[in-house]
Amino acid sequence: MGRLLKYSWLMICICCFANSRAQVVLPKVLGNNMVLQRNAPLPIWGTAAAGEKVTVKFSKQTKSTVTDASGNWLIKLDPMPASAKPARLIISGINTIKLENILVGEVWLCSGQSNMQYEMRKNSKVKKPNTNTANSPVDELDYAHNPQIRIFLVTQKNLLKPDSTHSGWRVAEDSALRAFSAVGYFFAKNLQHDLKVPVGIISSAVSGSRIEPWAPQEAFDAIPYFKVNNIKIDGDPGKFYAKMIEPVAPFALKGFLWYQGESNCFLGETICYTYKMEALINSWRKLWSDKTLPFYYVQIAPYYYTQGKGPVTYTPFTEPELREAQAAALQIPHTGMIITTDLNDDLKNIHPPFKWEIGRRLELQALANTYNQPVAFSGPVYKSMKISSNKIILEFDHPGAGLTSHDGKPLTDFTIAGADGNFVTADAIIKGNTVEVSAGSVTKPVAARFAWSESAQPNFYNKDGLPAAPFRTDNPLKFTLTAN
Numbered sequence: 001m002g003r004l005l006k007y008s009w010l011m012i013c014i015c016c017f018a019n020s021r022a023q024v025v026l027p028k029v030l031g032n033n034m035v036l037q038r039n040a041p042l043p044i045w046g047t048a049a050a051g052e053k054v055t056v057k058f059s060k061q062t063k064s065t066v067t068d069a070s071g072n073w074l075i076k077l078d079p080m081p082a083s084a085k086p087a088r089l090i091i092s093g094i095n096t097i098k099l100e101n102i103l104v105g106e107v108w109l110c111s112g113q114s115n116m117q118y119e120m121r122k123n124s125k126v127k128k129p130n131t132n133t134a135n136s137p138v139d140e141l142d143y144a145h146n147p148q149i150r151i152f153l154v155t156q157k158n159l160l161k162p163d164s165t166h167s168g169w170r171v172a173e174d175s176a177l178r179a180f181s182a183v184g185y186f187f188a189k190n191l192q193h194d195l196k197v198p199v200g201i202i203s204s205a206v207s208g209s210r211i212e213p214w215a216p217q218e219a220f221d222a223i224p225y226f227k228v229n230n231i232k233i234d235g236d237p238g239k240f241y242a243k244m245i246e247p248v249a250p251f252a253l254k255g256f257l258w259y260q261g262e263s264n265c266f267l268g269e270t271i272c273y274t275y276k277m278e279a280l281i282n283s284w285r286k287l288w289s290d291k292t293l294p295f296y297y298v299q300i301a302p303y304y305y306t307q308g309k310g311p312v313t314y315t316p317f318t319e320p321e322l323r324e325a326q327a328a329a330l331q332i333p334h335t336g337m338i339i340t341t342d343l344n345d346d347l348k349n350i351h352p353p354f355k356w357e358i359g360r361r362l363e364l365q366a367l368a369n370t371y372n373q374p375v376a377f378s379g380p381v382y383k384s385m386k387i388s389s390n391k392i393i394l395e396f397d398h399p400g401a402g403l404t405s406h407d408g409k410p411l412t413d414f415t416i417a418g419a420d421g422n423f424v425t426a427d428a429i430i431k432g433n434t435v436e437v438s439a440g441s442v443t444k445p446v447a448a449r450f451a452w453s454e455s456a457q458p459n460f461y462n463k464d465g466l467p468a469a470p471f472r473t474d475n476p477l478k479f480t481l482t483a484n
Contacts, residue, residue, distance in 0.1 A: 022048060022049035022052060022093070022094045022095075023048065023093075023094060023095050024046060024047075024048045024052075024054055024091055024092070024093040024094065024095055024096075024097060025046050025047045025048065025162045026045075026046040026091065026097060026162060026166065027045065027046060027159070027162065027247060028158055028159050028161075028162065028163045028168050028247070029152065029159065029168060029202070029247070029248050029251050030044065030045075030046070030099065030166070030251070031099060031163070031166035031167060031168045031169045032099050032100045032101055032102075032166050032167060032169060033100075033101045033102075033150055033169040033170055033171060034099070034102055034103075034150060034152070034169040034200060035102075035103045035104065035105050035106070035107050035150045035169075035198050035199065035200025036077075036080070036102060036103070036104045036105075036107070036200075036252065037104075037105075037106065037107045037252035037253060037254060038079070038080060038081055038082040038083075038104050038105055038106065038197065039079050039080070039081065040079050040252045040254075041076045041077070041078065041079060041252065042076060042077040042078075042079070042080070042252050043074055043075070043076050043250040043251065043252060044056045044058075044074070044075050044076075044077060044089070044091065045072070045073060045074040045075070045250070046072075046073060046091070047067070047071045047072055047073070048067045048071055048073060048093045048094070049067065049071055049093075049094070050067055050068070050069050050070065050071045051066060051067060051069075052066065052067045052071070052073075052093050052094065053065075053066050053093065054066070054067060054073045054075070054091065054092070054093045055090075055091070055092050055093070056075045056077065056089070056090070056091050057089070057090040057092075058077055058087065058088075058089040058090070058102070059077075059080060059083075059087060061077050061078060063075045063076075063077065074250075080104050081104070082104050082105045082106075082197035082198065083103060083104040083105075083198075084103060084105070084148055084197070084198050085103075086100070086101040086102065086103065087101075087102050087103075088100055088102065089102050097166070099166055103148065103150065103198035103200075104198065105148070105192075105195075105197040105198030105199055105200065106191060106195060106197060106198070106199050106200070106254050107199075107200040107201070107202070107251070107252065107253050107254055108184075108187065108188070108191075108199075108200075108201050108202070108253060108254055108255055108256070108257055108366075109201075109202045109203075109204060109245075109248065109253055109255075109256050109257070110181055110183060110184040110187070110201060110202070110203050110204070110205065110256070110257035110258075110259070111203075111204045111205050111214065111244075111245070111256065111257070111258055111260075112205050112209075112258050112259040112260035112298075113205060113206060113207060113208060113209045113210075113259070113260045113261075113262060113263055114205075114207035114208060114262075114350075114351060115183070115259050115260075115262070115298070115301075115350075115351060115352075115355075115358075116181055116183055116184070116203070116205040116257075116258070116259035116260065116298075117181060117203070117205035117206065117207050118181065118182050118183065118351060118355055119178065119179050119180060119181065119182065120140065120141055120177050120178055120179075120180055120181075120182050120185055121141070121178040121179065122182070122351075123137070123138065123140065123141075123182040123353070123355055123356070124138060124139070124140070124141050124178075125138075126138050126353040126354075127353070137186070137356035140185075140186075140356075141177060141178060144172060144173050144177055144185075144189075145171075145173045146171075146172065146173075146189070146192065147171050148192055148197075148198040148199065149171070149172040149185075149188050149189060149192050149198070149199050149200075149201070150169050150170065150171060150172065150198070150199070150200045150201075151169070151170055151171075151172045151176060151177065151180045151184070151185065151188070151200075151201055151202075151203070152168050152169050152170075152200065152201070152202045152203070153168075153176070153179060153180055153181075153203050154202060154203060154204035154244050154248065155244075156206065156240070156243055156244060157243075159243065159244065159247035159248070160243060160247070169200070172185060172188065172189075172201075180203055181201075181203040181205060182355035182356070182359070183257070183259060183298075183355045183358045183359045183362070184201045184202075184203045184257065184359070185201065185359065186355060186356040186358070186359025186360060186363075187201065187257060187359040187360075187362050187363050187366075188200075188201040188359075189359070190359060190360050190363040191363050191366065191367075194363070194367060194373070195371065202248060202251075202253075204240075204244045204245060204248065205259075206240055206244070208263060209240060209260065209263060210235045210260075210263040210264055210267075211235075211260055211261075211263075211264055211273065211276045211277065211280060212233055212234065212235035212236065212237045212276065213235060213236045213237065213238065213239035213240040213241065214240050214241050214245065214260075214280055215237065215238065215241055215276070215279050215280040215283045215284075216237065216238040216241050216242070216283055217233065217237045217238055218283075219279040219280065219282055219283035219286075220233040220237060220276070220279045222279070222282065222482070223275050223278060223279050223482050224482065225272075225275045225480075225482075226275065231272060233276075241283070245284065245287070246287060249287045249288055250287075250288060250289070253288060253293065254293075254294070254366075254370065255293050255294035255295065255296065255366065255370060256281075256284060256293060256294065256295045256296070257296055257297070257362055258280075258295060258296070258297035258298070259297065259298040259358070260297075261273070261298075261299075261300040261322060261326060262300055262303070262350055264276070264322065265300060265305060265318065265319055265322040266305070266308070266310040266311070266312075267310070267311060267312065268310075268311070268312035268313075268314070268318055269322060269325065270321045270322065270324070270325050270477060271325055271328065271477045271478070271479060272325075273322060273325040273326070274325045274326075274328040274329050274477065274479045275479070275482075277297075277325075277326070277329040277332070278329065278332055278481070278482060281295050281329075281332055281335070282482075291333075292333070292334050293334065294334050294335070294336070294365075294366065294369065294370045295332070295334060295335045295336075296335070296336040296337070296338070296362050296365040296366060296369075297326070297329075297335070297336075297337055297338075298337070298338055298340060298358060298362070299323050299326050299327065299337050299338065299339055299340055299469070300319065300322065300323060300326070300340070301340040301341070301343050301344040301352050302319070302340075302341060302344050302347055302454060302455055302456060302457055303319065303344065303347055303348075303349075303350050303454060304347045304348055304454060304455065305318050305319050305454050306318070306454065307348065316453045316454050316455065317452065317453070317454075318454065319453075319454040320451070320452045320453060320454065320456075320470055320472075321477075323470055324470075324471075324472070324476065324477050325477060327469060327470075327471075328477050328479040329479070331479055331481050332481060334369075336365035336369055336377070336378075337365075337469075338358070338361040338362055338364075338365060338378075339361075339378075339379055339466070339467045339468070339469050339470075340352075340358065341451055341456060341457055341458060341467050341470065342406075342457060342467050343357055343358065344457075347454075347455055361377075361466070364376070364377040364466075365377050365378075376398075376400040376401070376462065376464035376466060377466075378397075378398040378400075378466060378469075379398060379400075379461055379462050379464075379466035379467045379468045379469060380396040380397070380398055380399055380400075380403055380460065380461070380462050380468040380469070381396060381397045381398050381468070381469045381471075382394060382395075382396060382397075382450070382469065382471035382473070383395045383396055383397045385448060385473050387445060387446070388436075390438055390442070390443050390444070390445065391436050391437065391438040391445070392416060392436070392437050392438070392445050392447075392448045392473075393431075393434050393435075393436050394434060394435045394436075394437065394448060394450075394473075395433065395434050396433060396434070396435070396468070398462065398466075399433040399462055400462035400463055400464040400466065401462060401463035401464055402433075402462065402463045403430045403432075403433060403435065403460070403461075403462055403463075404430070404461055404462065404463045405430070405459050405460065405461075406459045406460070406461040406465075406467070407459045409459060410427070410428070411428035411429070411430070411435065411458070411459060411460050412456075412458045412459050412460070413450060413451045413452075413453070413456045413457075413458035413460070414426040414427075414428040414435070414437045414448065414449070414450050414460075415448065415449045415450075415452065416437050416438065416439050416442050416445050416447070416448050416449075417442065417445065417446060417447050417448075417449075417474070418442045418443070418444050418445055418446055419444065419446055421447075421474075423447075423449060423452075424439050424441055424442060425439065426438060426439045426442075426448065427439065428460075435460070446474070447472070447473045447474035448472075448473050449471070449472040449473070449474070450468065450470055450471050450472075451468070451470035451471075452470060452471075452472055456470065
């Protein structure tokens with residue numbers, strides 16, 4: 001009798017296990033309240049029993065497939081226009097999953113280290129800016145309630161196992177927004193306002209992280225620069241990529257936002273960082289099978305690296321050289337960079353406030369270069385120079401509505417040098433779309449620099465309110481794009 005009971009219990013366990021294996025299971029990123037990318041094929045995927053038929057219904061579409069031998073399945077819904085009307089997405093096999101309150105619009109993924117992770121709750125503690133608007137961005141948590149903005153926060157653990165509650169996506173408000181990326185939220189808020197469609201933003205960032213964990217080792221191996229120069233990629237390559245980026249794919253996205261570099265600046269990196277950015281961008285685009293996905297990123301803000309301790313000897317030029325490496329990555333197609341030399345009110349704080357302006361400037365990049373809107377998206381960028389007697393005449397791209405001194409005072413942070421390489425403070429005068437720089441002690445100038453210091457907070461802008469990018473005309477980094 002005992003053996004019979006034991007056998008019966010075993011069969012019940014086997015049947016229960018078989019039934020649990022047969023259940024349709026979704027990845028964490030597919031859930032209630034999500035935004036699906038408009039005008040693009042929409043992958044819906046998960047697991048079930050091997051050979052099981054799975055059906056997906058959404059809007060006016062119904063599509064089915066059969067799982068493979070490992071129980072994996074994927075269905076691609078046809079592209080759809082934006083829709084702010086909440087809808088239900090139904091996935092059925094042996095069981096049925098109903099995802100509620102689904103919108104269709106624009107979806108972006110933001111990633112990086114602490115300045116991207118920087119939560120809205122920290123934003124609410126920032127000293128209020130001088131503003132005449134009824135609501136300060138610092139008070140955003142008090143009144144944020146736009147059901148057309150949805151957020152999904154990735155942690156180091158939450159993508160590693162399914163979630164039967166399907167609750168990862170939230171409306172951008174209250175406690176969910178308190179813990180969410182301020183940069184990501186303000187980007188989404190501006191984008192939703194300007195495009196008038198729902199916006200979903202996924203935040204996947206880790207405080208203190210270097211760039212290496214965000215791309216797999218094979219991505220670095222594919223860049224000849226590292227092998228030719230015998231550079232070993234350390235810093236746990238692929239660690240966060242495997243846990244926090246790869247499981248998001250193939251969720252349909254419009255593009256990526258990136259704010260990272262401080263941890264690599266502490267390593268004293270220059271051109272090596274550019275190639276690491278190339279490896280990361282290539283790997284993410286490969287993961288989503290789209291070489292044209294936009295990648296917009298933030299150049300790091302002024303900070304006293306020389307007052308910190310690290311593995312290298314820091315100079316006032318350590319940060320400008322890392323910034324130059326960031327700027328060199330603009331040679332990678334479909335990229336854009338914003339400048340932040342004016343966005344730190346305390347150079348001893350590596351986590352400056354004003355994240356609402358970071359989000360706004362990233363959105364300008366997207367508006368102009370992804371959505372083809374006629375907006376200024378960049379401050380002045382050095383184009384070329386010529387020497388005229390005792391002056392250097394600098395020409396700029398992106399003059400916008402014209403070059404200007406933001407505060408009406410003489411331009412700051414320009415330096416000039418002769419053949420001896422001794423850079424001195426220069427007088428700088430705007431002439432049309434050029435700037436003429438000179439110094440009484442330099443009669444035969446050969447090179448000029450702008451904002452070439454960790455503490456530089458210059459007043460050179462265009463009239464659209466966007467600051468100029470730091471640069472040097474002497475010995476710029478040479479980056480060679482890897483053929484793909």
